[in-house]
Amino acid sequence: MKQGRVVRTYGGYFFVYDFETEEVYRCKIRGRLKQNDIEVIVGDKVEFQELDEGEGIIEDRLERKNRLFRPLISNVDQVVVTTAIREPDLHFKLLDKLLVLAHAADLEVVLCINKVDIPGLKVTKDEVGFYEDIGYQVIYTSATEGEGITELKDALKDKISVFAGPSGAGKSSLLNAIQPDLELQTDNVSDKIKRGKHTTRYVKLLELEHGGWVADTPGFSRLDISFIKPRNLQYFFAEFKEHLDGCKFNSCSHSHEPQCKVKTAVEDGVINEQRYQSYLQLLEELKENAKEDWRR
Numbered sequence: 001m002k003q004g005r006v007v008r009t010y011g012g013y014f015f016v017y018d019f020e021t022e023e024v025y026r027c028k029i030r031g032r033l034k035q036n037d038i039e040v041i042v043g044d045k046v047e048f049q050e051l052d053e054g055e056g057i058i059e060d061r062l063e064r065k066n067r068l069f070r071p072l073i074s075n076v077d078q079v080v081v082t083t084a085i086r087e088p089d090l091h092f093k094l095l096d097k098l099l100v101l102a103h104a105a106d107l108e109v110v111l112c113i114n115k116v117d118i119p120g121l122k123v124t125k126d127e128v129g130f131y132e133d134i135g136y137q138v139i140y141t142s143a144t145e146g147e148g149i150t151e152l153k154d155a156l157k158d159k160i161s162v163f164a165g166p167s168g169a170g171k172s173s174l175l176n177a178i179q180p181d182l183e184l185q186t187d188n189v190s191d192k193i194k195r196g197k198h199t200t201r202y203v204k205l206l207e208l209e210h211g212g213w214v215a216d217t218p219g220f221s222r223l224d225i226s227f228i229k230p231r232n233l234q235y236f237f238a239e240f241k242e243h244l245d246g247c248k249f250n251s252c253s254h255s256h257e258p259q260c261k262v263k264t265a266v267e268d269g270v271i272n273e274q275r276y277q278s279y280l281q282l283l284e285e286l287k288e289n290a291k292e293d294w295r296r
């Protein structure tokens with residue numbers, strides 16, 4: 001039996017990339033899978049049989065590592081959280097929220113700070129350097145000037161990546177800088193015509209010529225964190241981890257409680273004040289949500 005990965009779905013067909021031959025087969029799916037509620041989506045590894053030339057049938061879905069909802073895709077390795085340093089101005093609260101979403105989905109993160117070329121503006125890497133101190137890989141890029149593109153390519157190599165970040169940050173431009181024919185490779189004309197008629201747009205995995213795949217649809221577009229329990233938020237701020245044990249109260253939320261190790265670390269400058277403020281703000285947001293749920 002052949003093994004491959006679903007790279008796009010269209011009109012009831014699953015397009016499966018054969019790991020061995022590196023060819024894409026247009027596949028149907030066994031009714032048995034549907035009957036057993038075994039969902040097959042883009043990103044899934046599957047077992048399939050070749051029928052005719054270029055056609056096949058999916059017999060089984062292999063084990064999944066994870067599943068995102070927006071876009072609907074599985075087995076994603078990492079999120080490239082992309083934000084411009086200027087135009088639009090770097091919005092730290094939004095950035096921290098994206099990082100929380102990435103961690104909640106158990107994904108690795110690459111932080112891409114784009115538009116470092118913008119003239120007349122002092123680009124201070126110091127402004128964002130503390131993310132490197134936390135342990136994030138930070139790549140400084142200019143999609144227009146080509147800066148950092150090799151480093152970004154290396155970070156994408158042999159992985160399945162999703163880009164995420166505010167509108168206008170340069171996600172499409174970066175993909176274009178990495179590989180100019182990326183969209184064209186898999187877009188075909190009939191797709192485009194159909195797309196005009198239907199509003200739903202399905203995610204596709206685009207193949208990188210140096211190895212790896214990237215989703216053509218950005219992740220976390222809704223920025224909805226309401227599914228996170230307030231008490232779990234602390235675990236999605238990576239640099240808090242080593243300070244979570246010693247608080248006076250076991251249930252410490254690291255906001256108003258006395259003798260809190262997280263707050264001490266902030267006072268000592270070990271945890272960045274701005275990151276801590278992001279935490280407090282997101283915590284409030286989650287608590288408000290919880291209250292509203294209660295009232296409903």
Ligand SMILES: Nc1nc2c(ncn2[C@@H]2O[C@H](COP(=O)(O)OP(=O)(O)OP(=O)(O)O)[C@@H](O)[C@H]2O)c(=O)[nH]1
Nearest residue numbers: 114115141142143144166167168169170171172173
């Ligand atoms: N100066 C400069 N401009 C850039 C750079 N990258 C992108 N831009 C410009 O920023 C604008 C937005 O870029 P896009 O690539 O469309 O941004 P996006 O993140 O895909 O935006 P959405 O599709 O709305 O999510 C475009 O006018 C780009 O030409 C860069 O590195 N430097």
Ligand SMILES: [Zn+2]
Nearest residue numbers: 247252254260
């Ligand atoms: Zn505490």
